[in-house]
Amino acid sequence: MEHNAKREWPPALVDPTGRREAKPRDAGLTMVIDKGLGLRAFEDMIRLAAPYIDVVKLGFGTSALYPEELLVRKIEAAREAGVHVMPGGTFLEVAVTQQLVDAFLDTAKAYGFTALEVSDGTIELNRDQRSALIVKSIDAGFTVFTEYGKKLFGSTIEWEELARTVEIDTGLGASFVTIEARESGKGVGIFDENGECKTDDVEAIMNAVPNRHALMWEAPLKSQQTELLQALGPNVNIGNVAPEDALSLEALRRGLRSDTFHLGKQAKV
Template sequence: MEFLDLPKRTSGTRTYGITSIVDFGVPLKELENILYDYGHIIDIAKLGIGSAYLTPNVDKKVSLYKKFDIKPYCGGTLFEKAYYQNRLPEYTEYLKSLGMDWIEISNGTIEIPLEERLNLVAQLKKDFHVIAEVGSKDVNKEMSTSDWVDEVWSLLEAGCCYVITEGRDSGTSGIYDKSGLIKSDLVDELLKEIDCNKIIFEAPLPKYQMYFINKIGANVNLGNVKLSDVLILEAQRCGLRCETFFMEQNECKLLL
């Protein structure tokens, strides 16, 4: 029975308001139990880092996610490993053999020039839905705000479905500084220049999730969410936590 006025959430096959979880190896049966209850509030599942390459029954895990209408893909580290070893054709065949039709292009660990990444998007979008990630995992590598905006814009223009802002699972790189503080000026500039519905902000901790919900609205796209935090995040989106308590029905800000 519903009796509260809550922020209106997108539903069904969402194009924004996305929750993208990171799977670091949850066992298959445990995952099935989690998805039975919470699959409807998960949209995308990243098999974190290069873990998919070592995951037992990875094909069954991919099929399980798809059964719940969740889009699975492999973390960018596996893409970068394949790129580094000149194995991209083998990698894409591997993804196809698993039934994956989403692929991430990133340069978090190795340097891949933007022009090269744009060429890869042009090639891979023929067979996959492409997600790109901007930002380095190295906390000592800094990008200017203008470079961030240029890269995100260019990757979207090249045909990416979404661009992820790097944050790691620790919240200590990319859009966060090494102490874990959000680079709010950078976020402000991205929101001013880019359609926020096309950005997935990596927000691995509830405090970051609350920041983006309060700043953008209940239907902000959030990534690197832990499976154990999925229900907490949905409660936050719906104004059912102290820090988002006063969100109203009309406060779902879409910065288009």
Template sequence: MNYTLNNLPERTVKPREIGLSMIMDKGLSIRQVEDMLETAGVHIDMVKMGWATSYVTPNLKEKIEVYQSAGIPVYFGGTLFEAFLVRGQFDDYRRVLDKYNLSLAEVSDGSIELPHEEKCKYVSTLAQQVTVLSEVGSKDVEKIIPPYQWIELMQAELDAGAWKVIGEARESGSVGLFRSSGEVRSGLVQEILTKIPYEKIIWEAPQKAQQAWFIKLIGSNVNLGNIASNDIIPLETLRLGLRGDTFNHFLDV
């Protein structure tokens, strides 16, 4: 850091197992990626190329290599996995992972109906090829999953070989873990945490208020995802209690 401040919460360092910041790339140019990495690369643990944006992104291979050369793994959004799956192209999807030398993959069923046992089989199969992130939750705002089911689904997917499970919120932060207003379903989160270790969950939290809520609940080293590219450094200041939303939270600690 640029100078010394005492009594800040301790942050993990890369490569991290906890305290992860997963960034959402929704169509950045190579030049924008280079600029982002220059200023904030030290705070980025992984990058998700949102939903199926990788299908229409120009210079995809070169762009991925920019991230990888900075030591930052890239993966394609779970919607792309679902797009291949619903078309009967799972083996093609696996070949795409190899083509772009990806070390991570996301398995989800937020847009399709997929029996859970079958989803877990896809997790297990892909875990033999790459590190798997498995997303739990629906993109349908009308579909409310009770807490006990979130827990069962998360545990089964971890048992199937997922490295982390992701709590669904979309890039808007208005479904799954959150109400349509963006308010956290706090009872749901707290109940999940009674059974699933916080280290194993990445909470999608694109909005500042959501990020601050999770930091206050779990601590600086909570895993957070779907962070906008221009919110990376602001998030790190939230984690350290150097922004108004969390400023007083860590002073007693």
């Protein structure tokens, strides 16, 4: 065996599927949810996994609770690594109820956030209000991710309504529409009370929504991520991924784990 080999894995070992694209990409996005990482842990995550993370969401309203300097440094670290960073959609919902949307947008811009999540998982927004928030956020310079579905346990997906929402939201300029599953991944949207994927619902959604790459599926559990990858391929958009799972999800996408080994191209013997 030669001992002067290059310290570089052959491409077919790095990505046996041969289908993963480098950033920036329009499909196969990974959105990580940060529920309160310290600065060192956040920087470690970015240093290790930035090529495999497209968006970091500072979950719910945690952005309001950070010391100013720490929040700025986290946002700067993400931006320098080419990772979108956004506050959680629930925080914008708070701004709506407090009639402070303009102040929210101004402050988010001042901190350096690059994206926003427009949602109504807890409050009720009519179509005109939702559309206005999308347009206002884009006009303010943010990349917009919208979210469909309610956070209430037992809530389900109305396929035709979802298809209409995707058509209108993306027509207004939203980049992706996220299907709600909360950070628990249980009892909401396409997942039952045990976190099991309702495969019939996934199939119905894919039949109802013409542009599958406009969808991002919240799937915090490994079993859920595996099912979506098996059903929809390595370039499905997956959100609400735990920071410690960013690298392992990428391994799943590439067929580098037993669960998705079959996704890799098999060389002829």
